[in-house]
Amino acid sequence: RFTEHDLAYLKEIGDYPDDFIEYLRNFKFKATIRSVVEGEVVFNNEPLIQVEGPLVDCQLVETAILNIVNYQTLIATKAARVRSACGDDALLEFGTRRAQEFDAALWGTRAAYIGGFDATSNVRAAKIFGIPASGTHAHALVQAYRNDYDAFMAYAKTHKDCVFLVDTYDTLRSGVPNAIKVAKELGDQINFLGVRIDSGDMAYISKRVREQLDEAGFPD
Numbered sequence: 001r002f003t004e005h006d007l008a009y010l011k012e013i014g015d016y017p018d019d020f021i022e023y024l025r026n027f028k029f030k031a032t033i034r035s036v037v038e039g040e041v042v043f044n045n046e047p048l049i050q051v052e053g054p055l056v057d058c059q060l061v062e063t064a065i066l067n068i069v070n071y072q073t074l075i076a077t078k079a080a081r082v083r084s085a086c087g088d089d090a091l092l093e094f095g096t097r098r099a100q101e102f103d104a105a106l107w108g109t110r111a112a113y114i115g116g117f118d119a120t121s122n123v124r125a126a127k128i129f130g131i132p133a134s135g136t137h138a139h140a141l142v143q144a145y146r147n148d149y150d151a152f153m154a155y156a157k158t159h160k161d162c163v164f165l166v167d168t169y170d171t172l173r174s175g176v177p178n179a180i181k182v183a184k185e186l187g188d189q190i191n192f193l194g195v196r197i198d199s200g201d202m203a204y205i206s207k208r209v210r211e212q213l214d215e216a217g218f219p220d
Helices: 004-013 018-025 055-086 102-115 123-129 139-145 148-158 171-189 202-215
Strands: 032-035 049-052 161-165 191-196
Touching (some): 004 018, 049 055, 055 102, 139 161, 148 161, 148 171, 161 171, 191 202
Antiparallel strands (some): 032 049
């Protein structure tokens, strides 16, 4: 529905006749909207949403529908492909910092969850949409301690389930070796779940990290 504030603004910016403004004042949406079930797999050139009704009604919702569907199907499709590639491994969504803006972070989180991710670091999105919240620690923690070892040790002493962020300084020479060192020193006192990499050549670094963890006795 158009509010009086909406109508006043339209009159201010355009030379619209009074009968058109009155038409908008009394406007009621009469179109019918049909869509696939949310989360359903669809393919190229397959219709997602059908809007049927008077031309005015259809045009009023066109831009909004495209804005919502285009972005969220992009994220959900990417998430589904990642899920397909990683099988049953846990997937956490950490995309808020690189989202285009605040609302995009919320709806992107929701789309990633629909696409197959398990949890999110975006606590607001978790609260609004009922998505499990999860996360690790920040680069700032490592920088505050000025070295990987002390930061990982401090984190491990307050979090039994540990995923260490290893790329603050040097992933292969400092981050992973110190994560392994802390995990071995604390042993059964923690549940060492793995490491997190945020930067660099992921294809290369992830394989080297996997080798380091395997050699240290952490194949899982």
